[in-house]
Amino acid sequence: MSEKEFLQKYNVKDFDVPLVTVDSVLFTCHEDQLKVLLVERSNHPHQGQWGLPGGFIDLAVDKTLEEAAKRKLKEKTSIEPPYIEQLECKGGADRDKRGWSVSVCFSALIAYQDCQAHIESVSDAKWHFVNELGLLDLAFDHRAIINTALERLRQKALYSIVPAYALPERFTLPELQKVHEIILGQPIQKKSFRRRIEQAELLIDTGEKQASGKRQASLYKMKKSSSEYRFVRNLEA
Amino acid sequence: MSEKEFLQKYNVKDFDVPLVTVDSVLFTCHEDQLKVLLVERSNHPHQGQWGLPGGFIDLAVDKTLEEAAKRKLKEKTSIEPPYIEQLECKGGADRDKRGWSVSVCFSALIAYQDCQAHIESVSDAKWHFVNELGLLDLAFDHRAIINTALERLRQKALYSIVPAYALPERFTLPELQKVHEIILGQPIQKKSFRRRIEQAELLIDTGEKQASGKRQASLYKMKKSSSEYRFVRNLEA
């Protein structure tokens, strides 16, 4: 049989296939707390419980997995998050009552201010304090996925400035340090934090100053390549 | 509609679903070279080309994605690799001619000696020098997946001793250093390498010595927790 004949006859539905979803753990910082976006499920299974924003791939619309995840996030936030990366893929026979399922999980960051207005207009989406998830009964294995995302984010806070994407495009160094401290759950030495960022030339000084407060802090923005930069040493954990 | 009713009526095949495969990048070290296991494809598409070992999930047999990947690897190696981790998930409309596809990719390590006999008995599987893949026409996006796996492995060689799993259960420190050097493509300071491993107490001294060579090197084995250990500083890249 030629490849052409093979492809003509091929039909995915002739085989037993798992169901595939994309789900995202979207973090932000607000009021000195780390928050994660959850959606109240309107459909079975786990109807009425809180779960991660996500859903099925639209084979006709989505070109890649990341696009599918972004499309689903955009339904809740109206904008695409400035940072998104693949976290892990969970799959198994028992994690979804509908059958063998695969969830391609993403971890993303967004500035609270950049999407809060739209989220409030979407009745089923809400920011939840990460520290207070213990009380909630989350759908599927979404609690475990959030915990994995948190671990990864904590690691990144030790050796990168990826957490900057939880802030608006322009931000101050004290703001960035605060975000890191919130993620890590402990204070960081100001001098160490600033020194390594300056030495690696990761930020662009916009020349502007933040108006509020006492002394005015300089406003910076990320260089494009800075999200991939990795310091050779970790901060103390 | 109750959840029970919903689940009774639910059928995955009522929806357009992507096809899902698991694929593994299995590395080993032999003759001072990094090698990757490839399989000559017996079926369409890409019949006759080399590709990563893997395949479809068997919904009746596999409980998780990792189990599926291990089962597929075991068909070629006869044993499960001592180290396997999820690498990334590739998905898209165009990467597989059969349609929208998702590949859940794993990266794994194994000792050459532990599986070479079986691999030679499997006619379609063969170790390939990682440095000489340039000439080969690999199936799907498998070349890109191998490159991602390589990058990750190089990072791990800088801040962990995960590469130890490319060696037999008992190994010497010079052997381990050599594996790291092969992965990184450059020499490492012996003292630095040994000092950090000793300080972190990552290995168990078996008390045995390796027979061959001049002075006999001590044989060590991994502590269980050592694969997750991360040094606070990277070696120089």
Next chain:
DNA sequence: ACCTATTGGTGTCCATAAGACACTATTAAT
């Protein structure tokens, strides 16, 4: 207009772990 509190930002010394590299130790072969 000046003082003070508060937050932003810097100077500088210390601690830690890697780099460099010379040295010692153990073995096999001659």
Next chain:
DNA sequence: ATTAATAGTGTCTTATGGACACCAATAGGT
């Protein structure tokens, strides 16, 4: 016993984070 080769150590230097005191700028009260 000597030599060559490989295993393993001593120790000084270097780089970068930690600690913490200090200086700088701004708003508000007097």
